Amino acid sequence: MTNKATSVSPLHPDPVSRPIEEAGPARTAVELDRVGKIYGHGTTAVEALHEISFDIRDNEFFTLLGPSGCGKTTLLRTLAGFEHVTRGVIRLFGQDIVDVPTHKRPVNTVFQHYSLFPHMTVADNVAYGLRRLKKPADEIRGTVDEMLRLVKMERFADRLPAQLSGGQQQRVALARALAPSPKVLLLDEPLSALDLKLRQAMRQELKQIQxxxxxxxxxxxxxxxxALSMSDRIAVMSEGHLQQVGTPTEIYEHPVNRFVAGFVGDANFIEAEIASPIGAKVTCRTRGGLELQADATKASSGQRDAVLFLRPEKVRLTEPGAGTVNGTVRDIQYLGNSTLMEIDIGEPASVIVRQSGDVNQPACRPGDTVGVVLDPHALQVLAE
Known part of the structure; x- marks a missing residue:
């Protein structure tokens, strides 16, 4: 990750005003050590978090990614202090905070529905936390002005939340959370209520503000x-379990298992048997007798059954007889900037091919026979 030692505090946003610091090892902001959370008791108990362990670096944009009910919001709430862990340790900059009450943690939260005070102006909403901390009036005014400039809302200081759009309310909620200068800011799906175009614009703004x-x-x-567009690193979760932590490139290009590969982006999966000794590359044979070369970096030494993984954009089409295998075009979906094609390559699977609009590949129609190139460097054996 890029070292952000030259980043500035929200109260001093001009990077020119601070000397450039020599790069050094990134500090750890948050440490999770075998964190577990169980709701209920006995036969009705539900394990929301199972032995979660990873670190988050200081100044990092870190994302918890997963489907609904996977435990990501529960984990966020344990960091905020809204939920108490059943077991494990949470450290914030080296301090165990498991028993530290919410209001004493240097952490703030931006919620999905903003939770602005409807009877307060924008400026008063941003000032609320500072007043609770009994900051001097001059400092409060200066910080509020600075936060509103940061989120481009200074013209709306005297408006009520009901007079703002959803995107504007989201900015105010962010300014209010940033005003007390928390060490860690928690954001619980803050963009989910916005329309697609505004959500895309806010992704860039959030990353810039961070x-x-x-x-x-x-x-x-x-x-x-x-997650892919904003994050320095991502933790992928499923059913209370941590599946993988890595950079967006690592998560997308080198998923550790089938869940991560299928949840993050589109994926082709081909079931096969490993037919050669385990090494950097192996020969795999499908039930239909198709032999494919694949990257076996993640395979275990005694593994015999394999799930092969390949991103649709890594598949290339060519003239019949010139590829790894011949296939028949079953379906074509035009998406504007790309085209998705389903190609039947025989038992037991078809593959999805993604072609960008400017790629010079054979024009196809349903029913056509094409050559399908399955790159052995991109075709990966997933871990069992």
Whole structure:
């Protein structure tokens, strides 16, 4: 991850005003050590979090990604102090905060529905936390002005929340959370209520604000595009279990298992048997007798059954007889900037091919026979 030692605090947003610091190892902001959360008792108990362990670096934009009910919001609430862990340790900059009450944690939260005070103006909403901290009036005014400039809402200081759009309310909620200068900012699906175009614009703004303030952001979403476009690193979760932690490139290009591969982006899966000794590359044979070369970096030494994984954009079409295998075009979906094609390559699977609009590949129609190139460097054996 890029070192962000030159990032600035929200109260001093001009990067020119601070000397450039020499790059060094990133500090750890949050440590989760075998964190578990169980709701209920006995036969009705539900394990929401199972032995979650990973670190989040200072000044990092870190995302918790997974489907609804996977435990990501529960984990965020344990960081905020809204939920008490059943077991495990949470450390914030080295301090165990498991028993530290919510109001004493240097953490703030931006909620999905903003939770602005409807009877307060924008400025008063942003000032609320500072007043509770009994900050001097001059400091409060200066901080409120600065936060509203940061989120481009200074013209709306005297308006009530009901007079704002959803995107504007989201900005105010962000300014209110940033005003007390928390060490960590938690964001619980804050963009989910916005329409697509505004959501895309806010992704870029949130990333810029995080980089400018230098505050550690922990962002919860089920949207893979949000996670890939905004994050320094991503933790993928499923059914209370941590599946993988990595950069967006690592998560997308090198998923550790079938769940991650299928949840983050589109994926082709081909079931096969490993037919050669385990090494960097192996020969795999499908039930239909098709032999494919694949990357076996993740395969275990005694593994015999394999699930092969390949991204649709890694598949290339060519003239019949010139590819790894011949296939028959079953379906074509035009998506504007790309085209998805389903190609039948025989038992037991078809593959999805994604062609970008500017790629010079054979024009196809349903029923055509084409050559399908399955790159052995991109075709991966997933871990069992």
């Amino acid at each position: 980089a400018r303030t230098g505050i550690t952001f922990i962002f919860v979403t089920h949207d893979q595009d949000e």
